[in-house]
Amino acid sequence: MFELTAEVASFRQRGPHYWVMGFRAPEVAASVRAGQFVNLLLRPGPLLRRPFSVYTASAGEVEIIFRAVGEGTSLLAQMKIGDRLSVLGPLGRAFEVDPEWKSVALVSGGLGVAPMLLAARDARAAGLRVVWVHGARTAAELSLESGGDQVVYATDDGSRGVQGSAVAAVPEGVGAVLACGPNRMLAAVAARWPDAQVAVETYMGCGTGVCLGCAVPLRAGGYDRACQEGPVYRAAAVDWDALPSHLQYAVSA
C-alpha cells in the first residue's frame, strides 16, 4: 500500500454521465489488481477519503471512472490537469481468475464496469474467453467497453440491447461470473451463481481496516470489512438481505 501525492494527468468525459480521470501514481499502477481500489483525499474537500475502483492502470498512470453525484465526486469533476490529490492504495482484495474456467462473464451494472477492464486483462492473460454483460437503466448510462470481446447489453427501459437486468442477460454456459454493480444486482447474481465473485459497495471511512465502518454482513454470521476482506467476495458468502441495497456514494455506484 502506498500513500502519495498524485498529479491529475488526464481527464475525459465518457458519455453524458461519466468522467474518467487519470493521475500519475507509478507505484499503484504497477501493483494494482482487478477489483482493488484507491482512496482519494481532496483538499480542500470533504473530511473523509473517497474510494474508487481502479479502472485502468498502465505506464505509471491510474484511471478512475465516476459520476458526479455528491460533494466529493463533484469536486473531482472540477479538477484540472496538474491539480494534486492524495492517493492511498491499492486497497482491498482482488478478483481471482482461473484458466480452468475456459470462459468468464464480466457482469456490470452502470459504474460497476469500473473494475472490469483490469478483470478482462487478467482473464485474457489466463487464456479465458471474455463475455461482457453491461446493464443500466437506460442506453445513455450504459457502459460500452468490450475490448474486442463478445458483448451483451441490457437496459431496464429496453432502449438498447435486451430489456431487463444484466443478470438475466448473461449467456448460458460461461465458466464463471465476475460482477460489480448495485448490491441488489449482486444479490441476483448470488441467487444464480453462488460461486460468482462480486465486488460490493459500502460506505467507507478509512479504507485501511481501522474504523469498521464498511461492515459487510456475512451468511456465516457477523460482519467483516469491505476494505480488507472485500470488496470482492464469493457471492454466497454475503448476507444480501442485511446489506443496504443501494448507496448513493458507494465504491462502484
Place this chain on the structure above:
Amino acid sequence: MSVDLAVDAGGLRLRGPVIAASGTFGYGTEVPLLERRALGALVSKGIFLRPRAGNPPPRIVETPSGMLNAIGLQGPGVEALVRDYCPQWAAWDFPVLVNINGESAEEYGELTGRLDGVPGVAGFEINVSCPNVEQGGMYFGNDPRAAAEVTAAVRRRTRLPVWVKLTPMVSDIAVIARACEEAGADALSAINTFVGMSIDLHTRKPRLAFRTGGLSGPAIRPLAVHLAHQAARSVRIPVIGVGGITTPDDALEFLVAGCAAVQVGTATFADPRALARVHDGIAGHLAAQGLGSLAELPRYLQHD
C-alpha cells in the same frame, strides 16, 4: 532544535502528548504507514468480555466537517485480545491502554481482572460514554453515581493507571469528572462523541441503521475544547483532550486549555500519518515560541 515533549498523564510517563484515540487505530496493528515514534500512547479499540458482532450497516455517514458512526463496539472479546494483540503490545516502545466496556459495573471489573497483569497492557480507559450500544455505554457516563460505581469496580481490580472517557451528553461535566476522580480514576479523557442523527430525504429514514450515531471530527472541536477545559479545572487529576483534533494548532488549543495530553481520532481515517503531523507540529510551535519543553507551555486553567 530539540524540544522535550514528555508528559505525565494519569500514572504514565509518556514520551509525547499525542495519543491514538480508541476506535480509530484498531489494536495498533492495522494503521498503515505508521510512524510509531510519534505515538505517546495508544488506546485500543473498545473491548468487551465476549465477542461482539457490532451494528448492521450503514454504520457511518459523513456530515459537515464531521462524521457520525454507529459501529456498535464490534470486537473479538477479551480472550482473543489477550492471545492475538497483547503479546505484540508487550514489544512496543509506547504504552497501550485497553478501552474497556461492560453492561454492568461487575462486568467492567471482571474484564479488568482478566487483563490486569497481562504483558502488554499498560492501563485502562473506561468507556462509559459509547452512544452506540443498547446496554451500558453512555448510561453509566451521564449519572455520577453509576460512573463512580464503574470506576470503583475497575479500581478494585488493578493498580495500573485507570482513565475514564467522559461523555459530552451531560448537563455538567464537572460533576461526573469529580465523581470519577473520587472513585479512584488517574485521568479523564474528555470527550467521547456527541449523539447525532442524519436523515435521508429520499427514504425519509435515518441514514444510519442504528438511527443515531456518535459525531466526531472538526465539527465538535470547539465544544470539546470547552468541555475538556471545564473538566480540567474541576479536578486535580490530568485530563486528556479529545475531539476533532486534526492539526497541531488544534492540539495546542486543548493543551493550553489545561489538558495534559491529547488524543487524535477521526483525523487518522483521512490521513494515516495525522498523529505524526500533530506531534511534529507541537514541537515546532514550542520551538518557535522559544520553549524547551511542553511543560513550559503556559496554561489557561482557572480553578473553580
